[in-house]
Amino acid sequence: MEDKKYDFAAIEQKWQKYWDDHKTFEAKNNSDKEKFYALVEFPYPSGSGMHVGHIKAYSGLEVVSRKRRLQGYNVLFPIGFDAYGLPTENTAIKTGVHPRQVTDNNIVKFTSQLKRVGFSFDWSRVIDTTEEEYYKWTQWIFLKMFENGLAFRDTTLVNYCPSCKVVLSNEDSQGGKCDVCHSDIVQKTKEVWYLRITEYADKLLQGLETVDYLPNVKLQQENWIGKSTGAFVNFTIKEFDEKLRIYTTRPDTLYGVTFMVIAPEHPIIEKYRDKISNIEALDAYKTECSKKSEFERTQLVKDKTGVKIEGLTAINPLTKKEIPVYISDYVMMGYGTGAIMAVPAHDSRDYDFAKKFGIDIIEVIKGGDISKEAYTGDGEMVNSDVLNGITNKKDAIEKVLTVLAEMGVGEKGVQYKMKDWAFNRQRYWGEPIPIVHCPDCGMVAVPYEELPLRLPPVDNFQPGQDGESPLAKIDSYVNCKCPKCGKDAKRETDTMPQWAGSSWYFLRYCDPNNTEAFASKEALEYWMPVDWYNGGMEHVTRHMIYSRFWHKFLYDLGVVNTSEPYAKRTAQGLILGPDGEKMSKSRGNVVDPNDIVDLYGADVLRVYVLFMGDYEQAAPWNESSMKGCKRFLDRVWALQNILTDGDEFSPELQTLMHKTIKKVSEDIEQMKFNTAIAAMMALINEITSLGRINRAEMKAFLTILNPFAPHITEEMYNSLGFGILNESQWCSYDEALCVDATVEIVVQLCGKIKARINVPANADKDELLRLAKEAMAQALEGKTIRKEIVVPGKLVNIVAN
RNA sequence: GCCGGCAUGAUGGAAUGGCAGACGUGGCGGACUCAAAAUCCGCUGGUAGCAAUACCGUGUGGGUUCAAGUCCCACUGCCGGCACCA
Numbered sequence: 001m002e003d004k005k006y007d008f009a010a011i012e013q014k015w016q017k018y019w020d021d022h023k024t025f026e027a028k029n030n031s032d033k034e035k036f037y038a039l040v041e042f043p044y045p046s047g048s049g050m051h052v053g054h055i056k057a058y059s060g061l062e063v064v065s066r067k068r069r070l071q072g073y074n075v076l077f078p079i080g081f082d083a084y085g086l087p088t089e090n091t092a093i094k095t096g097v098h099p100r101q102v103t104d105n106n107i108v109k110f111t112s113q114l115k116r117v118g119f120s121f122d123w124s125r126v127i128d129t130t131e132e133e134y135y136k137w138t139q140w141i142f143l144k145m146f147e148n149g150l151a152f153r154d155t156t157l158v159n160y161c162p163s164c165k166v167v168l169s170n171e172d173s174q175g176g177k178c179d180v181c182h183s184d185i186v187q188k189t190k191e192v193w194y195l196r197i198t199e200y201a202d203k204l205l206q207g208l209e210t211v212d213y214l215p216n217v218k219l220q221q222e223n224w225i226g227k228s229t230g231a232f233v234n235f236t237i238k239e240f241d242e243k244l245r246i247y248t249t250r251p252d253t254l255y256g257v258t259f260m261v262i263a264p265e266h267p268i269i270e271k272y273r274d275k276i277s278n279i280e281a282l283d284a285y286k287t288e289c290s291k292k293s294e295f296e297r298t299q300l301v302k303d304k305t306g307v308k309i310e311g312l313t314a315i316n317p318l319t320k321k322e323i324p325v326y327i328s329d330y331v332m333m334g335y336g337t338g339a340i341m342a343v344p345a346h347d348s349r350d351y352d353f354a355k356k357f358g359i360d361i362i363e364v365i366k367g368g369d370i371s372k373e374a375y376t377g378d379g380e381m382v383n384s385d386v387l388n389g390i391t392n393k394k395d396a397i398e399k400v401l402t403v404l405a406e407m408g409v410g411e412k413g414v415q416y417k418m419k420d421w422a423f424n425r426q427r428y429w430g431e432p433i434p435i436v437h438c439p440d441c442g443m444v445a446v447p448y449e450e451l452p453l454r455l456p457p458v459d460n461f462q463p464g465q466d467g468e469s470p471l472a473k474i475d476s477y478v479n480c481k482c483p484k485c486g487k488d489a490k491r492e493t494d495t496m497p498q499w500a501g502s503s504w505y506f507l508r509y510c511d512p513n514n515t516e517a518f519a520s521k522e523a524l525e526y527w528m529p530v531d532w533y534n535g536g537m538e539h540v541t542r543h544m545i546y547s548r549f550w551h552k553f554l555y556d557l558g559v560v561n562t563s564e565p566y567a568k569r570t571a572q573g574l575i576l577g578p579d580g581e582k583m584s585k586s587r588g589n590v591v592d593p594n595d596i597v598d599l600y601g602a603d604v605l606r607v608y609v610l611f612m613g614d615y616e617q618a619a620p621w622n623e624s625s626m627k628g629c630k631r632f633l634d635r636v637w638a639l640q641n642i643l644t645d646g647d648e649f650s651p652e653l654q655t656l657m658h659k660t661i662k663k664v665s666e667d668i669e670q671m672k673f674n675t676a677i678a679a680m681m682a683l684i685n686e687i688t689s690l691g692r693i694n695r696a697e698m699k700a701f702l703t704i705l706n707p708f709a710p711h712i713t714e715e716m717y718n719s720l721g722f723g724i725l726n727e728s729q730w731c732s733y734d735e736a737l738c739v740d741a742t743v744e745i746v747v748q749l750c751g752k753i754k755a756r757i758n759v760p761a762n763a764d765k766d767e768l769l770r771l772a773k774e775a776m777a778q779a780l781e782g783k784t785i786r787k788e789i790v791v792p793g794k795l796v797n798i799v800a801n
Numbered sequence: 802g803c804c805g806g807c808a809u810g811a812u813g814g815a816a817u818g819g820c821a822g823a824c825g826u827g828g829c830g831g832a833c834u835c836a837a838a839a840u841c842c843g844c845u846g847g848u849a850g851c852a853a854u855a856c857c858g859u860g861u862g863g864g865u866u867c868a869a870g871u872c873c874c875a876c877u878g879c880c881g882g883c884a885c886c887a
Contacts, residue, residue, distance in 0.1 A: 215805090216805060216806070216881090216882090219804075219805065219882090220804095220805085220881095220882060220883085223803095223804065223805090223882070223883055224882090224883080226883085226886070228886070228887090230887080246887080247886095247887065248887060249886090249887065250887080261887090304885085328885095329885085330885045330887090331885080331887075332885080332886070332887090334886090335886045335887075336886075336887065339887095340887045341887085342887085343887095347887070348802080348885095349885050349887075350887085352885095415886075415887090416886095417883085417884095417886055537881075537882085540882090541882085541883095611813090611814095611824085611825070612813065612814085612825090613813060613814055614814075617807085617814095618880085619813065619814085620813080622812085622813065622826075624826060624827075625812085625813060625825065625826045625827090626825095626826090627825090627826075628824085628825040628826060629825080631825090631840095632824095632825085634839095634840090674813095674814075674815085674824080674825095675814095675815070675816095675823085675824080677824080677825090678814095678815075678823065678824035678825075679823090679824080680824095681824055681825075682823075682824065685824090688841095744820080745820095746819075746820050748819090748820095748867085748868080750867075750868095751867065751868050753820065756820075786867085787867055788867090789819090789867055789868080791819060794819050794820085795819055795820075795868090797819080797867055797868065798867090799867050799868095
């Protein structure tokens, strides 16, 4: 065959058009084929466009999906846009362009970038979370939650970003900084919406036992939910008929309690403020604390502050000893009961506090030196009446729980670190919360048939004053009639947080154009659960837990058929900039996939992002290293020049062909794309040095390379007269033919290599030993053999002296 | 502080307890070329040696084993998550 130039630009355009025209990758909802649902995290269409990190994130399941199709599955591999959110709104404010327009522009840009890479997404199912037909159902789910008491309002201190003028959830304000603009967060009292995710804490934890997530994904979710088992204990108040209830994980140390601490906001202070003689000092302390940000409050770990409550004394239910009560901000109102029993001998925070305030420290567990620091380890119980002599924590806890139960002053209890989900933003670009506030009826849901409650078109989407939503300024939106009684009422003006739309998007993909339901029952039953979900580690706690929560709620409602949405979850590593730092616009180290496609082609980009290292590890971008992938595909193209006839694998290549097919098949399943590509490179090297490849070998090779480099392989496959690759079959391999006829065996004396011998692959142990001894007869001379180890196919090791 | 993860040539990275460094990049040498690029061929962990070869070598120090990058113990350094969670 005469040389034909590898014109990647023309080839890639040609096949992308072919796939579009033939709807090659559209999934069928009514199919007898086995289904495979592969899900990647849909992008937030930001103004800066995609970077190569997105490409890596999607390339993993792209390869798996293309392989599955060749294996005969009906594959759903969808894409969409998670388009509500602050960055778009901030761009809109800055440029004066409406967020709707900004979003549409960005989606056009993202779409063209994605298409140029040749991803096999089902473009007929694209979702945009900001479209009415989509957020209608987001609102529908919210109303179902409201109806079931899972959406509620509460007044609390909220994290408020003075720069974005918006209330943030704890998870969006970690480290005391705003997730979006990185300003310092301040505390503010406000009535806001919550979703009662804590009600699902245990279900979310238990569900993890039924799914196939990466171990560290599971672990992070477990830590996030933060289940702790311990005990609730009621301490009597000496002065009044009142109980002070505490939560502890160490009820075994109850005899070591020397003081108690309650949170500054604890209600008992308000209840008895007349009876407390130093109430002014307490008020002053409380005010001081409220000025601190959450960040400051958790930073000053060493330097404990607090005030003793005068006129309030607690009584230890076991020892009947009187103990002082303090307020301190190291105890949080939001966890447990907002009150603790302090055991300075065995808790480092209590220890610091006791040292500062000169409180007694009583040792109840031997093993440490409490004159130096708190001892938190195990040991023999002392100074503890009935517990004395017990030597391990578990037995001591069991014993004390029995005693507490008998006395009726305490019981076993469970606590979760996870808090309810602050479900609100005071911004324009989000789903309107479909609730009406009626002076007579209270909070009333917008009737389902009136959904979607449309986001009103406005010119001015600047945030309102004091963290009010821009919607609050629009009288025609705010003023409405109560759906229940018909009287004048006001609309809720908060919008939903960014996480809302992504909490159920995988369901909409199953049936994206349904107008009667978020998806039909049949579609859900066919497609769900997601078979394989891949995304970033950064979404493992927030997005994944939120969406699992929504899904479990819908399951309890009976409208979805699986209790877990995702059967399997993996995560790709970041692509770092060429400087080894995280890619970001501000660092200026972002690589645009379009530049790479222009220069090298989509196939080279795809192969490189998967070849650059372990898929799950972070790896720096290295353009010169990408040249290797370019050379690889050039050499693949050049195979056409050395093509020979042949209906089956040639004897010279048979074993290597089978081995490579096996390796690539297996590595794809384990996301070890780098070694799969390396194996194909090694095959090419072998073929090139052999100087020929026959048609059978070519056909198989193009098939296994196809998921990685679909354009070049489809072009070659088609032009060589094999047909259309996407309608072909994945290669099978014969395990028996993966073994070489002869293998090299290492011959060792005392673990040191003395020789290498080639032996028939089926040689038995005795034969191997005989050949090995023969090979190192000289070295063995005059020595006594102590031990002989024979590992067929690997080595022979003789220990002698 | 707590919980994870990682540590291998100049470099990105391979190695079911069994030949460390597959595959790629870079480097060196050669072929082709007036020359360069591209392409092709060979070499490329360190030390000693003309050489065959020998010794050393997977963050550090111990251990288990015929055999350790891999398993166990202790430590150091980076990365990630959680964090006054009682």
